[in-house]
Amino acid sequence: MxxxxxxxxxxxxxxxxLEAAQRDPAGFAALYELHFDRVYMFIVRRVGNRDVAEDxxxxxxxxxxxxxxxxEWRDVPFEAWLLRIAANAIHDRRKRKGRELSFEDPPEMSSxxxxxxxEDGARLFRLVNRLPEDQKRVIxxxxxxxxxxxxxxxxxxxxxxxxKQLQFRGLETLRTRFEPKLGQMPRKGAKQSRPxxxxxx
Amino acid sequence: MDKPSLAExxxxxxxxxxxGRGKPPEFDDRLAPLLRIxxxxxxxxxxxxxxxxxxxxxxxxxxxxxxEALPTARQTAMPYLSVENAAEAxxxxxxxxxxxxxxxxxxxxxxxxxxxxxxRLSDPFPDHGSLGPxxxxxxxxxxxLYVADADAFVxxxxxxxxxxxxxxxxxxxxxxxxxxxxxxxxxxxxxxxNQVVSRQEMQRRSNRILIEELEKMPGHDPIRKSFxxxxxxxxxxxxxxxxxxxxxxxxxxxxxxxxxxxxGLHAEVRIGDSMLMIGGGxxxxxxxxxxxxxxxHIYVKDTDxxxxxxxxxxxxxxxxxxxxxxxxxxxxxxxxxxxxxxIATHKGPRYVPKDLNxxxxxxxxxxxxxxxxxxQRAFGGHERARYASPDGVVHHAQVQIGTSVLEMGEAHGAYxxxxxxFYLYVPDADAAYRSALAAGASSxxxxxxxxxxDRVATVKDAFGNTWNIATHTGAKPA
Numbered sequence: 001m002x003x004x005x006x007x008x009x010x011x012x013x014x015x016x017x018l019e020a021a022q023r024d025p026a027g028f029a030a031l032y033e034l035h036f037d038r039v040y041m042f043i044v045r046r047v048g049n050r051d052v053a054e055d056x057x058x059x060x061x062x063x064x065x066x067x068x069x070x071x072e073w074r075d076v077p078f079e080a081w082l083l084r085i086a087a088n089a090i091h092d093r094r095k096r097k098g099r100e101l102s103f104e105d106p107p108e109m110s111s112x113x114x115x116x117x118x119e120d121g122a123r124l125f126r127l128v129n130r131l132p133e134d135q136k137r138v139i140x141x142x143x144x145x146x147x148x149x150x151x152x153x154x155x156x157x158x159x160x161x162x163x164k165q166l167q168f169r170g171l172e173t174l175r176t177r178f179e180p181k182l183g184q185m186p187r188k189g190a191k192q193s194r195p196x197x198x199x200x201x
Numbered sequence: 202m203d204k205p206s207l208a209e210x211x212x213x214x215x216x217x218x219x220x221g222r223g224k225p226p227e228f229d230d231r232l233a234p235l236l237r238i239x240x241x242x243x244x245x246x247x248x249x250x251x252x253x254x255x256x257x258x259x260x261x262x263x264x265x266x267x268x269e270a271l272p273t274a275r276q277t278a279m280p281y282l283s284v285e286n287a288a289e290a291x292x293x294x295x296x297x298x299x300x301x302x303x304x305x306x307x308x309x310x311x312x313x314x315x316x317x318x319x320x321r322l323s324d325p326f327p328d329h330g331s332l333g334p335x336x337x338x339x340x341x342x343x344x345x346l347y348v349a350d351a352d353a354f355v356x357x358x359x360x361x362x363x364x365x366x367x368x369x370x371x372x373x374x375x376x377x378x379x380x381x382x383x384x385x386x387x388x389x390x391x392x393x394x395n396q397v398v399s400r401q402e403m404q405r406r407s408n409r410i411l412i413e414e415l416e417k418m419p420g421h422d423p424i425r426k427s428f429x430x431x432x433x434x435x436x437x438x439x440x441x442x443x444x445x446x447x448x449x450x451x452x453x454x455x456x457x458x459x460x461x462x463x464x465g466l467h468a469e470v471r472i473g474d475s476m477l478m479i480g481g482g483x484x485x486x487x488x489x490x491x492x493x494x495x496x497x498h499i500y501v502k503d504t505d506x507x508x509x510x511x512x513x514x515x516x517x518x519x520x521x522x523x524x525x526x527x528x529x530x531x532x533x534x535x536x537x538x539x540x541x542x543x544i545a546t547h548k549g550p551r552y553v554p555k556d557l558n559x560x561x562x563x564x565x566x567x568x569x570x571x572x573x574x575x576x577q578r579a580f581g582g583h584e585r586a587r588y589a590s591p592d593g594v595v596h597h598a599q600v601q602i603g604t605s606v607l608e609m610g611e612a613h614g615a616y617x618x619x620x621x622x623f624y625l626y627v628p629d630a631d632a633a634y635r636s637a638l639a640a641g642a643s644s645x646x647x648x649x650x651x652x653x654x655d656r657v658a659t660v661k662d663a664f665g666n667t668w669n670i671a672t673h674t675g676a677k678p679a
Binding site: 025026027028029032033036037040041044045050053054057058061062065066120121124125128139140143144145148149150151154161164165167168171172174175178179 | 206207208209211212234235238239241242243244245246247248250251254255257258259261262263375405555556585586587
């Protein structure tokens with residue numbers, strides 16, 4: 001696939017960062033910022049568990065920093081190099097844990113990663129950072145920190161209803177920015193799903 | 202009934218999607234795109250993790266500046282090796298280690314240089330107390346050699362007759378190294394500096410290895426199967442009657458019945474996803490253990506029906522079933538042994554709220570704060586929630602300990618402090634026993650292995666509760 005002019009400009013910027021970091025590892029932080037979301041998303045999609053994903057993500061960046069000098073631009077793009085380290089780290093871990101395939105390794109996540117999915121996820125994570133402050137706080141507590149509505153309401157000193165509203169608005173904002181071409185939510189008259197019968201349990 | 206708002210419906214749908222329970226009954230199709238976004242956000246990384254890793258990397262990058270395969274030598278000590286047959290050894294070090302011979306003095310004494318280091322060696326002089334590794338049966342001293350490429354170095358040495366003691370591997374501290382023995386009995390650590398590793402990173406790596414080792418150990422679950430961290434242990438004057446009440450009122454399923462260490466009844470029952478231990482004397486027989494009183498918050502599918510069954514089984518009513526503002530229908534009864542059972546049905550996707558179990562122990566201390574502090578210090582408890590009125594009275598608080606949640610509300614009216622007994626599973630009973638004492642509990646029994654495969658200690662806290670602190674080891678006392 002031919003790269004667009006924009007893509008190649010991004011590449012060139014990144015290459016500058018990379019070469020700077022190879023000369024002076026202190027420049028690694030900039031590369032980290034650029035690639036964190038993708039690496040994390042790549043890993044978490046495959047392992048499905050936050051603790052394991054954090055551990056492996058840390059591992060990938062530590063390995064990358066330690067081996068930065070060995071990276072050669074002409075072989076592969078830097079991102080592909082990072083994802084290869086990530087794939088190896090996941091593989092190593094599974095090997096160390098023996099043949100047991102636990103719930104941490106659901107079969108649908110073991111398949112080859114869909115890079116578009118990874119890219120989309122990373123883009124969405126970046127959009128969260130640009131949400132209005134109150135929406136962002138609710139979204140981060142709810143989705144990244146796995147807090148309950150009740151706990152968030154307490155911490156923010158808001159009612160649970162208000163927190164649910166902020167969650168709703170935050171997701172709305174994200175949706176419009178994430179899928180800009182799809183336009184607004186359908187208005188009135190949208191079909192309702194039928195209530196399913198029966199109490200649960 | 203009013204239809205819930207879109208925001209309410211969305212949250213309900215999220216709760217269900219996260220627990221894999223499908224769409225809720227009320228679901229506006231306009232919410233579907235938002236739900237899709239939400240599902241992607243499930244993997245949103247924690248900002249704290251992201252920032253923490255970045256600062257770790259920055260520290261490491263700083264330390265890595267100027268790292269080279271060979272750290273600069275700056276020592277003044279020079280090793281002096283005693284070697285049986287020094288002449289042969291010199292030849293070996295030349296071929297195997299690439300040593301150059303600097304100063305060959307009288308027969309059997311020389312200085313050799315490996316990389317940038319000088320080593321002196323000579324034949325043994327037994328008359329002067331200088332013995333070689335063969336005479337000594339080994340050498341207590343190892344030589345640590347930094348080289349440009351440990352793998353290649355070891356390969357060459359092995360080809361010349363050295364023996365590998367430990368293969369070359371990446372080490373936690375950032376070196377890549379291995380150990381070998383030369384044909385004369387000296388041991389060499391051959392290392393290449395890979396990276397400089399921060400103390401935190403080293404700690405992280407060694408923790409991870411430890412966790413992986415623990416996970417690999419068969420049967421190393423400190424909690425006995427089907428139990429949780431906290432199990433209430435209810436002791437009644439008439440044990441069998443209490444057991445019968447739990448069965449009739451709450452459908453408790455008996456999983457074990459035997460004789461306890463005090464000669465009374467010891468029974469274990471399951472209610473929903475939780476276990477209860479019930480003990481006590483038999484009617485007409487003397488029993489030496491003081492009965493306990495316990496309050497339990499117990500979630501059931503149908504509060505009204507369970508409430509009626511409890512009354513029929515002999516309990517008295519403390520609260521008739523009613524809808525509560527916090528989203529539960531609840532009722533209360535007191536059994537003949539004096540225990541309180543708070544019966545509740547959560548109004549939500551499940552009859553039990555998310556993150557809670559079917560049975561929670563409920564405490565009514567005079568002041569909640571010191572109890573929470575005790576649970577934190579003694580057992581690593583974590584305060585999940587606290588609801589206090591403006592005058593500071595804590596009406597409800599939740600403390601997570603391991604896989605269980607302990608609930609409490611400060612004493613008022615009929616709700617007075619209980620003397621509850623807990624059976625608490627922890628990863629290390631000895632350590633938890635010590636921290637409980639340090640947090641102000643007094644010792645009743647020191648840790649000891651019990652015939653049922655648990656190591657148990659018993660303490661009493663300052664609030665009148667007794668804690669059996671246990672670790673399931675599977676070992677029987679000798």
